[in-house]
Amino acid sequence: MKKLIEEISEEVQAAFAAAGFDASRGQVVPSNRPDLCEYQCNGAMALAKALKRPPFEIAEAVAEKLGGSDQSVFASVEAVKPGFLNLTLSPDYVRQYIVRMLHEKKYGYELPAHPKKIILDYGGANVAKPLHVGHLRPAIIGEAVKRILKYAGHDVTGDIHMGDWGLQMGLVITELKERKPDLPYFDPEYTGAYPREAPFTLSELSEIYPTASGKSKAPEGASEEERKAAEAYKAAALEATKRMQDGDRGYRAIWRHIMNVSLPDLKKNYDSLNVSFELWRGESDVHDLIPGMVDYLKQHGYAHESQGALVIDVTREDDAKELPPCIVLKSDGAALYATTDLATIQERMKEFHPDAIYYFTDKRQALHFEQVFRAARISRLVLPETELQFIGNGTMNGKDGHPFKTRDGGTLRLEKLVNETGEEMLSRIREGNPDMPEEEAREAARMVALAAIKYGDLSNQPSKDYIFDLEKFTSFEGDTGPYLLYTIVRIKSILKKYEEQGGKIPEARLANAESAAEKALGLQLTRFADALESAVKELAPNRICAYIYDLANAFNSFYHETKILSEPDEGRKQSYIALINTTKRILETGIDLLGFEAPERM
Numbered sequence: 009m010k011k012l013i014e015e016i017s018e019e020v021q022a023a024f025a026a027a028g029f030d031a032s033r034g035q036v037v038p039s040n041r042p043d044l045c046e047y048q049c050n051g052a053m054a055l056a057k058a059l060k061r062p063p064f065e066i067a068e069a070v071a072e073k074l075g076g077s078d079q080s081v082f083a084s085v086e087a088v089k090p091g092f093l094n095l096t097l098s099p100d101y102v103r104q105y106i107v108r109m110l111h112e113k114k115y116g117y118e119l120p121a122h123p124k125k126i127i128l129d130y131g132g133a134n135v136a137k138p139l140h141v142g143h144l145r146p147a148i149i150g151e152a153v154k155r156i157l158k159y160a161g162h163d164v165t166g167d168i169h170m171g172d173w174g175l176q177m178g179l180v181i182t183e184l185k186e187r188k189p190d191l192p193y194f195d196p197e198y199t200g201a202y203p204r205e206a207p208f209t210l211s212e213l214s215e216i217y218p219t220a221s222g223k224s225k226a227p228e229g230a231s232e233e234e235r236k237a238a239e240a241y242k243a244a245a246l247e248a249t250k251r252m253q254d255g256d257r258g259y260r261a262i263w264r265h266i267m268n269v270s271l272p273d274l275k276k277n278y279d280s281l282n283v284s285f286e287l288w289r290g291e292s293d294v295h296d297l298i299p300g301m302v303d304y305l306k307q308h309g310y311a312h313e314s315q316g317a318l319v320i321d322v323t324r325e326d327d328a329k330e331l332p333p334c335i336v337l338k339s340d341g342a343a344l345y346a347t348t349d350l351a352t353i354q355e356r357m358k359e360f361h362p363d364a365i366y367y368f369t370d371k372r373q374a375l376h377f378e379q380v381f382r383a384a385r386i387s388r389l390v391l392p393e394t395e396l397q398f399i400g401n402g403t404m405n406g407k408d409g410h411p412f413k414t415r416d417g418g419t420l421r422l423e424k425l426v427n428e429t430g431e432e433m434l435s436r437i438r439e440g441n442p443d444m445p446e447e448e449a450r451e452a453a454r455m456v457a458l459a460a461i462k463y464g465d466l467s468n469q470p471s472k473d474y475i476f477d478l479e480k481f482t483s484f485e486g487d488t489g490p491y492l493l494y495t496i497v498r499i500k501s502i503l504k505k506y507e508e509q510g511g512k513i514p515e516a517r518l519a520n521a522e523s524a525a526e527k528a529l530g531l532q533l534t535r536f537a538d539a540l541e542s543a544v545k546e547l548a549p550n551r552i553c554a555y556i557y558d559l560a561n562a563f564n565s566f567y568h569e570t571k572i573l574s575e576p577d578e579g580r581k582q583s584y585i586a587l588i589n590t591t592k593r594i595l596e597t598g599i600d601l602l603g604f605e606a607p608e609r610m
């Protein structure tokens with residue numbers, strides 16, 4: 009189904025042609041003076057220059073044609089000085105458009121003729137390290153984009169791409185060896201089976217990594233001796249990492265234990281954010297593919313040796329600044345972050361034949377991805393038409409404008425942030441609903457907290473930094489997640505009352521709008537496809553946020569002006585109910601695309 013703006017543009021274009029002008033000048037845009045009209049066309053202004061005729065004259069000629077034509081679309085068409093066309097839609101046309109929308113799939117959003125196969129790489133948690141707030145944005149944004157692209161008809165696969173093969177594993181192994189050197193994993197003579205039980209619990213593991221990491225770095229102002237100890241510790245961890253990667257039996261067994269202990273906890277954390285992945289793969293999964301890829305790169309001359317390392321030159325002549333080469337292997341033969349990313353691209357191409365791969369991480373990784381993308385193209389790991397895109401996110405800052413920290417200055421764990429927001433929400437919900445059963449209040453608090461966190465994030469452009477302001481984000485008023493949920497809950501409660509009074513919710517029994525607020529709400533409903541389209545095109549969940557926020561505002565204005573349930577005219581009442589029910593459905597679709605949901609009460 010065509011978007012409303014396309015339909016009305018066609019009307020205006022036909023009028024331009026009928027008046028003897030270039031039809032393409034009839035493009036309509038939303039009004040920038042909503043007090044005067046709903047839509048406008050500025051084509052006469054541009055045309056005036058080309059034809060050297062007064063713009064008002066052109067606008068008038070077009071308005072005359074539109075006025076003379078079928079009256080079903082526009083209630084009024086007005087040529088205004090210096091040469092704009094002000095357009096107001098007929099309530100009947102708006103009503104019919106909404107009814108048609110409701111009969112279509114996806115509210116009339118035009119599904120792609122050729123859906124794309126898209127891989128989304130988001131989340132990117134590092135196993136064995138605590139999940140900290142730095143991983144919040146890639147998870148939230150990636151999940152929302154996945155839902156948006158799926159809804160828009162594409163074939164999307166989300167892959168968490170865990171960091172599960174790096175130095176943190178070596179650090180844990182090194183620390184474990186220091187503490188329990190007698191474990192069979194460290195005995196090179198041992199050939200028996202290893203214990204099934206991990207030699208640490210989750211809470212031990214979450215202490216082991218930071219301890220080990222701390223020991224590998226000398227603090228500022230450390231003595232010579234301390235520095236040497238840290239250096240030696242780090243060297244041991246690097247050595248352990250390499251041994252694990254090279255396939256040492258005992259070290260691989262510890263690696264398994266680390267994975268087995270960490271993954272359920274990771275899953276739990278992502279679950280609590282309503283974030284899920286079709287694939288739980290990681291850097292480790294492509295380890296065995298690296299030698300083959302390296303051979304391929306060498307054989308075809310895509311990679312060459314430089315100071316002992318194996319590199320791919322990625323800089324181009326037109327680069328303002330030279331791009332450092334993409335390092336495939338270090339001089340000691342070790343693989344790097346770029347190596348696993350290239351091997352992962354090769355594997356994804358073989359296994360899924362994607363049209364596009366989108367990556368979601370902190371924008372500070374932009375250079376890394378630029379190098380990897382260029383290297384992948386140069387070495388033909390992807391097809392010329394394969395789209396590779398990096399969606400770098402800005403930083404979540406505290407109120408002081410610096411990256412969000414705990415009160416004592418440490419990095420905040422994700423779990424803690426979610427729990428603290430939940431507590432704040434719970435007290436607000438209890439305040440407003442003293443009689444709500446405890447369990448319901450907790451469940452509602454969980455949902456609203458998630459909306460607060462996610463909407464606070466997603467309503468910003470992904471690349472922008474933003475300030476995490478708990479008080480603002482959890483407020484029931486303003487451009488917040490809780491405000492949207494509150495609006496949905498309000499509609500749910502009206503509908504419930506209506507049903508309790510014996511009413512049945514009519515899906516599409518709409519009457520023509522009578523009040524301005526009613527019309528404005530209907531118009532806002534017709535814009536769903538526009539919002540979805542820009543969200544898809546720009547990979548920008550903030551487009552959905554802005555749309556549903558406007559929709560919630562339009563609903564609340566209507567609600568404050570209209571007596572819905574006490575409307576005496578049964579037909580009008582049914583129409584109101586159909587209108588707000590549609591509003592609810594579209595709001596619910598919107599928040600589902602963003603990755604959160606609304607409770608029954610709050």
Ligand code: ARG
Pocket residue numbers: 129131132133134169170171349367368369
């Ligand atoms: N584990 C990485 C990090 O914590 C993010 C991984 C992003 N994805 C990728 N294919 N490199 O920074």
